[in-house]
Amino acid sequence: MELKAPAYLMLGLVRLGARSGYAIKQAADASTRFFWPTSLGQVYPTLGRLEAEGLLERSEDSHGARARFSYGLSPEGEAALLDWLRAPEEAPVQFRDEGLLRLFFADALAPADQLALVRRLRERNEAAAREIAEQVAPYTEQMERSGFRFPLLSARLGAESYGRAAEWLAELEAELEKSQ
Amino acid sequence: MELKAPAYLMLGLVRLGARSGYAIKQAADASTRFFWPTSLGQVYPTLGRLEAEGLLERSEDSHGARARFSYGLSPEGEAALLDWLRAPEEAPVQFRDEGLLRLFFADALAPADQLALVRRLRERNEAAAREIAEQVAPYTEQMERSGFRFPLLSARLGAESYGRAAEWLAELEAELEKSQ
DNA sequence: GCTCACATGTAATCCGTTACATGATTCT
DNA sequence: AGAATCATGTAACGGATTACATGTGAGC
Numbered sequence: 528m529e530l531k532a533p534a535y536l537m538l539g540l541v542r543l544g545a546r547s548g549y550a551i552k553q554a555a556d557a558s559t560r561f562f563w564p565t566s567l568g569q570v571y572p573t574l575g576r577l578e579a580e581g582l583l584e585r586s587e588d589s590h591g592a593r594a595r596f597s598y599g600l601s602p603e604g605e606a607a608l609l610d611w612l613r614a615p616e617e618a619p620v621q622f623r624d625e626g627l628l629r630l631f632f633a634d635a636l637a638p639a640d641q642l643a644l645v646r647r648l649r650e651r652n653e654a655a656a657r658e659i660a661e662q663v664a665p666y667t668e669q670m671e672r673s674g675f676r677f678p679l680l681s682a683r684l685g686a687e688s689y690g691r692a693a694e695w696l697a698e699l700e701a702e703l704e705k706s707q
Numbered sequence: 708m709e710l711k712a713p714a715y716l717m718l719g720l721v722r723l724g725a726r727s728g729y730a731i732k733q734a735a736d737a738s739t740r741f742f743w744p745t746s747l748g749q750v751y752p753t754l755g756r757l758e759a760e761g762l763l764e765r766s767e768d769s770h771g772a773r774a775r776f777s778y779g780l781s782p783e784g785e786a787a788l789l790d791w792l793r794a795p796e797e798a799p800v801q802f803r804d805e806g807l808l809r810l811f812f813a814d815a816l817a818p819a820d821q822l823a824l825v826r827r828l829r830e831r832n833e834a835a836a837r838e839i840a841e842q843v844a845p846y847t848e849q850m851e852r853s854g855f856r857f858p859l860l861s862a863r864l865g866a867e868s869y870g871r872a873a874e875w876l877a878e879l880e881a882e883l884e885k886s887q
Numbered sequence: 888g889c890t891c892a893c894a895t896g897t898a899a900t901c902c903g904t905t906a907c908a909t910g911a912t913t914c915t
Numbered sequence: 916a917g918a919a920t921c922a923t924g925t926a927a928c929g930g931a932t933t934a935c936a937t938g939t940g941a942g943c
Contacts, residue, residue, distance in 0.1 A: 531930085532805045539812035549894050562807040566932055571896055593939050594895060611809070612816050612824065617831045618805040620869075625712045625798040627742040627864065629791070632719035633857040636792050641857075644792065651797045677813040677821075684807065684875055689800075691871040695864055713902090729922050746904055751924055773911050774923060890943085898935075905928080912921070 530607065532618075536563055537573050538582060538600060538608045543675060546597045548574055557666045558678055561659060561685050574598065582607055626651060642703045649696035656689035710787065712798075716743055717753050718762060718780060718788045723855060726777045728754050737846045738858055741839060741865045754778065762787055806831060822883045829876035836869040 536559060537551060545551045548570045555565045577583040582604035588597045600608070626648045633641050659682055667678035716739060717731060725731045728750045735745045757763040762784035768775045780788070806828045813821050839862055847858035 532803075532808060533930085535812075536808060539808075539815075542812070542815060547894070548896090549892095553893095559808065559811060562802055562804045562811075564801070564803070564931095567895085568897085568933070569931060575896095590939070593937095595893090595939095596895085605815075608812070609815060612812060613820055615827070617827045620806065620831070620835055621744070621803050622742055623712075623744075623801050623803075624742045626800065627861055628712060628716060628719075628739060630864070631739060631742075631858050631861040632715075632722070632788070632792060634855045635719075635722060635785075635789060640793055647795070647797045651800070655800055675814045678811050680879065681807055681811040684810070684872060687875050688868055688872050692864060692868050695867050699860065711902090727922070728924090729920095733921095744903095747923085748905070748925085749903060755924095770911070773909095773921095775911095775921090776923085888943100890941105892941085893939075895938090896936085899933085901930100901932080903928100903930085905926100907926075908924085910922085912919100914919080915917090 530611070532563065533565060533569060534573055534577060534582075535608060535611045536565060537570065537577060538604050541583065541598050542600050542605070542608065543670065543678070544673075546599075547595065548598075558663055558670075558682070561655070561663065562681070577604070638703070638707055642700065642707065645696055645700045645703060649693050649700055652689050652693035652696060656686050656693060659686040659689065710791070712743065713745060713749060714753055714757060714762075715788060715791050716745060717750065717757060718784050721763065721778050722780050722785070722788065723850065723858070724853075726779075727775065728778075738843055738850075738862070741835070741843065742861070757784070818883070818887055822880065822887065825876055825880045825883060829873050829880055832869050832873035832876060836866050836873060839866040839869065 536555065540551045540554050540559075543554070545554045548567070551574075552565065552567050552570050555563070559565075574583065574585075578585045578598075581601055584599045584601050584604075586597050586599070588595045629644060630648060633644055636644065663682040664679065664686070667682045670678045716735065720731045720734050720739075723734065725734045728747070731754075732745065732747050732750050735743070739745075754763065754765075758765045758778075761781055764779045764781050764784075766777050766779070768777045809824060810828060813824055816824065843862040844859065844866070847862045850858045
């Protein structure tokens with residue numbers, strides 16, 4: 528079988544109460560987007576495979592001519608999710624940030640452009656931290672009331688990381704301003 | 708034309724002194740790997756396209772039967788790199804972390820397994836911060852002596868972010884230990 | 888009546904990694 | 916003499932996004 532992370536994302540979100548492919552996409556956009564974005568073009572085929580493998584159970588919920596389905600975790604699906612969560616080998620962080628890449632090469636710029644770049648990066652990181660605080664945190668707080676506390680903790684960790692990077696960039700910005 | 712980030716990575720590394728495809732891959736592994744990993748299977752085709760578009764100049768440097776090439780930035784390549792660095796639209800951070808995804812779903816685990824997961828994540832982030840401090844920082848300090856200061860600054864920002872996440876996870880770990 | 892959110896899927900395309908294939912040079 | 920490193924490329928595969936295609940139901 529050998530499932531990949533996107534498959535576990537689906538299993539996990541179904542476990543948290545997302546019943547349809549559409550609902551999974553919505554939940555992912557509202558919560559896991561910051562550390563695992565996904566698209567509808569991936570959701571439906573993955574769901575299909577998981578059902579074929581017996582990890583998800585699909586029940587029909589169609590209205591007239593329009594197909595609609597409701598998913599639930601099978602016992603095998605729950606077991607697969609737990610095995611993944613307990614797996615002792617941690618995948619290395621895989622991080623792609625075009626902004627940091629720009630910073631890396633910023634020596635090529637004139638001082639005023641360097642300052643402008645650092646400012647843009649600081650603002651972008653602040654915006655990301657704010658988005659998490661204003662959109663993801665409330666959503667995951669709702670989950671906490673249903674007994675799921677880790678979604679909120681993950682959101683806080685994300686906000687913290689982006690916030691710390693923004694602070695660091697603000698310090699660099701101040702330093703560059705001084706030396707102008 | 709419309710170049711993507713990997714193309715600018717090549718242009719930027721050539722500008723910093725990497726002359727061959729092999730050297731670019733080495734430089735990327737030693738420095739930009741943490742925020743923009745790349746593979747040899749991408750380096751050579753990208754280099755070829757950049758040369759075809761006139762952004763890189765390739766001179767032959769072959770020894771006998773073995774092909775070897777040396778790349779340099781053309782004036783157009785330098786201009787393209789600068790345009791990209793000055794571009795006012797900042798691409799959103801794109802971040803995929805399977806570890807954070809696990810944390811998000813950790814409510815499914817028993818308390819002891821939750822603690823074990825948080826510990827693994829903390830260790831992994833510490834390891835990443837350490838790797839940057841021990842491998843990337845010395846390499847970029849070398850660059851600083853040649854007048855390029857931003858590579859080191861980028862490495863510090865990366866180490867700072869990973870370090871802060873590790874601290875946060877350590878706090879969570881302590882909290883989970885207490886409530887066991 | 889129209890627009891928007893709900894809802895499901897497929898196809899084309901793009902990106903990126905891994906594996907394959909080859910060979911020279913340098914160090915031990 | 917053998918291993919590791921330097922060096923260049925291609926091909927197969929897999930993963931992910933975007934665009935396409937279709938249709939319902941609710942609210943204005």
